[in-house]
Amino acid sequence: MEIPSPPGDWPRTEAEALAVQDELRRRVDETDHSPAPGASGTVVAGLDVAYDDARDVVAAAAVALDAESLDVIAGATAFGRVAFPYVPGLLAFREVPALLEALVRLREQSGREPDLLVCDGYGRAHPRRFGLASHLGVLTGVPTMGVAKNPFVFTSEEPRPGRGDSAPLMDGTEEVGSALRTRDGVKPVYVSAGHRVSLRAAEAHTLSLARRYRLPETTRRADALCRAALLEVTTRDA
DNA sequence: GCGACAG
DNA sequence: ATCTTGTCGC
DSSP states (O other): OOOOOOOTTSOOSHHHHHHHHHHHGGGOOOSOOOOOTTOTTOEEEEEEEEEETTTTEEEEEEEEEETTTOOEEEEEEEEEOOOSOOOTTOTHHHHHHHHHHHHHHHHHHHSSOOSEEEEESOSSOSTTSOOHHHHHHHHHOSOEEEEESSOTTOBOOOOOSSTTOEEEEEETTEEEEEEEOSSTTSOOEEEEEOSSOOHHHHHHHHHHHOSSSSSOHHHHHHHHHHHHHHHHHHHSOO
């Protein structure tokens, strides 16, 4: 199989990536254009990536779910060379090329554009307010939001213990997201707005998508798919 | 200068 | 992210 290299014009240094980020961040739309959470007939896509740094391979997955039933409608994968090292605050430059390719394939396969993209990471909760979810939203125009498993550099009070309880995620005195409990007594997830999705809507989408497990079904499905894909491509030949 | 730090 | 066994609990 041919594993594509990153685009020739992809940033190669932190300085170049920061410049791109500074340019794209101005295009973020903060108003909410996301569908009603759980609405029938609407499609939500989950995105995730798995790596084999030693072999310089990245596997991305995009999985489309029916927002009401959470049934899987379609799934697509894409492979690539690792496009950028992991630098906190520049995660998008590592994951975006493969994710975009997976999204193209998902659209081809399902015959329609998702109504909402759920990313594994942050959107507005970012040192420069432009995390992976914001970045992908600006590039695709599709409403995006981020759900992360860790608070990154941000802080919050402990949310009350029940599902649906939340506490503001703060960068100093600015609210950049939400620590949201999706299951009783379980560690919260960290939700933030992306492009064309408000924080309040992102919280509602998260609760609608995480009915049984801590993480949204979208990211669980995407995670399973990209790991399986990576294992398959990495396990054959030498 | 020394850690911390989404995935 | 990834390296990794067993174990406690619903």
